């Protein structure tokens with residue numbers, strides 16, 4: 571369902587050059603132009619079933635940041651099956667895949683006059699930097715997912731629970747991966763029919779949960795060259811199932827690594843009054859960090 575919603579939002583964004591929270595309301599024109607995708611029914615049944623199976627497979631095989639080899643291979647295989655040309659990053663983990671109407675358009679459809687691969691809204695997004703344009707002047711709209719899991723045990727009792735001890739997709743990155751892949755497959759279909767008005771790039775970023783993060787690898791690899799806008803996807807338990815929320819700007823927390831150095835006189839536990847207590851302070855410090863940031867952060871009006 572969310573893959574369908576994302577495809578609709580991306581298609582809308584590609585058409586109007588921007589997207590705001592208001593645009594998330596059902597938009598009849600967009601729905602009519604997405605083949606087999608509706609707000610009520612979501613994706614075509616076959617694709618929907620396949621994506622559910624893929625997401626559960628990823629959930630059963632979580633991989634930590636910078637080790638997402640199996641995940642990368644699974645995404646690559648599915649994109650290639652759809653006759654797309656994904657490129658694995660130079661690091662061998664994570665990948666990028668362009669859905670470019672200029673390259674994917676079905677010549678037969680074009681000759682028959684079925685659709686128009688050119689944007690009806692002009693070339694390029696207003697306000698995008700000149701350096702962020704392709705040769706033909708149209709920057710990519712990006713759909714971005716992160717693909718790594720967390721070092722957390724999966725204690726659920728479902729058939730698709732993690733098969734790897736102390737590893738789980740506890741942050742939903744298996745969902746993000748599947749949603750962006752599913753939306754990409756729908757948009758590729760549109761591109762082939764000459765009905766995608768803008769080039770779209772899928773980014774599957776590794777190592778979101780570790781430092782340094784995989785975003786640096788993405789940038790280093792030149793993946794953001796020619797990019798105009800990015801729609802990043804993340805689960806949020808505050809949003810009802812089946813709905814998609816939108817926020818312009820940063821969202822979800824940043825993570826950081828903290829090292830605590832303790833210094834003091836050593837000694838024997840028989841004489842604690844002569845030693846420095848190294849055990850008590852460390853557990854006390856981390857819980858204080860969220861309290862500090864909460865005190866320093868004021869939610870915007872309407873923010874839950």
Ligand SMILES: [Zn+2]
Pocket residue numbers: 741742743778804
């Ligand atoms: Zn996450």
